[in-house]
Amino acid sequence: MTSRAPMDPAYLAEARTLTESLIPRVDRFRTRQADDGTVTAPTADDRALLTLISDEACAWYRRNGLGHQADALDADVAGWLEAGLDTPPHFARSRDALRPPEDGSMVFFLAPLQSTNSAPPVGKRLDCFYALRKEPAALPDLAVTHPHPKNNCQSLILVAGSAGFAQGNCLVFFPENVAAHDKITDQPYAMFFYNKMRAIHETYALPGAAAVLTPDSVPRASTGLDPEVCFEARAIWGYLHDRMHYQGLWPFDEHISLKMNWFVGLLEEIKVDAKTALACADGGIPYAEEQIAMILLERVFRYPQADDATRNFDSGTGVFLYSWLRERGALTGSPDDGGLLRLDRDATVAALRDYVTMVEKMEAEVTSDDEYRAAAKELVRRYLPAGEPKQRYRFTEDQRVLLRARQSLDRLPPLTFSLAQW
Incomplete structure (x- = not known):
């Protein structure tokens, strides 16, 4: 079946x-x-x-x-x-x-x-x-x-x-x-x-990316997939993503309360998706390029579109990752006056490796839940500045480029x- x-x-x-x-x-x-x-x-x-x-x-x-x-x-x-x-x-x-x-x-x-x-x-x-x-x-x-x-x-x-x-x-x-x-x-x-993935991905993630990236740098491997291929690729992403939660010095199952902290959880979600994309890039994974494209398009270009983005956990991961990629030269160009950015695949893979290395180094240095929470908050705040009351963060001017497609997407029926x- x-x-x-x-x-x-x-x-x-x-x-x-x-x-x-x-x-x-x-x-x-x-x-x-x-x-x-x-x-x-x-x-x-x-x-x-x-x-x-x-x-x-x-x-x-x-x-x-x-x-x-x-x-x-x-x-x-x-x-x-x-x-x-x-x-x-x-x-x-x-x-x-x-x-x-x-x-x-x-x-x-x-x-x-x-x-x-x-x-x-x-x-x-x-x-x-x-x-x-x-x-x-x-x-x-x-x-x-x-x-x-x-x-x-x-x-x-x-x-x-x-x-x-x-x-x-x-x-x-x-x-x-x-x-x-x-x-x-x-x-x-x-x-x-x-x-549900194929319709969501093509309705929201792809237009979100097209509003920000040059046409030739939009990851296309997850575009127009056969429904069965999309289901398989997304399910494998899900398996690998969850597998990564159980690895390392602070595995999810042994520290579930800690990992549900907003700042800790945000870093964790990016880490396990980064490790999934890296596993795909390193070879031996079915539908590898489809997964890499899907992960980047969903996390960076769909999640930040949410109406409650500055309170939304998933949105925060996408905005953080966007700025991380910008800082490391994987997203280049200026968004001023409607300018489009260029996504470099090789630089993106390198930036994801740097991210995993950095987070795992932090995890090796902290010795208690309180230290982990404090270190996670400090790191997240470098990229997601504090927002208004009841908001988790605020968009910087550079990050607001991610919202270009929101108005048109908001007009779509659910x-x-x-x-x-x-």
Whole structure:
């Protein structure tokens, strides 16, 4: 089965049932929620709607042999109703009951959660998704040459979902996205909807780069890809990216709270993508040039386009990396008066090596979490100056070139992913 092959009719039938009944109710309920998941001045209708959603989702879980998820959801909803819908939801039971599906199997999940980078409004709103796990064909061989010590990632094809997943650019679902009062201490799953990648990449990343770079220096290896190739390349990028998190002196799984610090996490994300691009440049990786182009275009030229860029973690990584490449001669020219910049591939690869060397040197020198956080903040602030209150940073004049395409991209309707693609 491929990401574009005909899907099992039974899966499609389930998806259509969800799309015709449960999902519209979820979308209706989430419009009543604030960003923190609460319902202002909840009514009897709100409580009745949530109960109906829960009953239908629990019935689906039980019908499909997932009684433990049904029990968890039922308890979470009951607890929220008892506390009052005007209090923040706590769905830790649902979060912890979810088990990643086997390759070739379906997964369904419902809870208030943050669908990161989705169509606004984004917050801890009720959402659900129904997806097929489909790992890349190259993964078995890659796992031999580039083993992952604790691979807990799942490559998925989104088949149906509520607005947070079916609309906009949300590619990920992590346990920490679920609305809960406690913080996770480990990450038993990390789900990625890679079939959304091709449309997102070509709609936003490529125009973002074309507004900044000379036409001959725009990385083109990820342009116009066959959907299956794009899915495979993005899934391999995801595998390598996650693998890099578990390497080095401060591996993610042993320092998860530290790596969730905004400054530490920003450096970490750039580091693991840089190491992924370098692995591709060094040879032996399927779809290597496609991945290098995709990584640069997405991180540097798409992520900074976000409306909340100066608060957005991913945007910050792109703006930082842009200035790092500028400083090291990989992006040359002047953006003044509409001038375009030139991206040099070889200089970019060298700059990424320099970045990894610098961060790993910093990691070798710090001896505590506090020292790591302080060193990370100092480094990030060299490239992302402090912003206004409630903003993580501000764009410098040179960095504002990254926003050239924002106005035209903002006018585009959110991308929609639905059964129509099947």
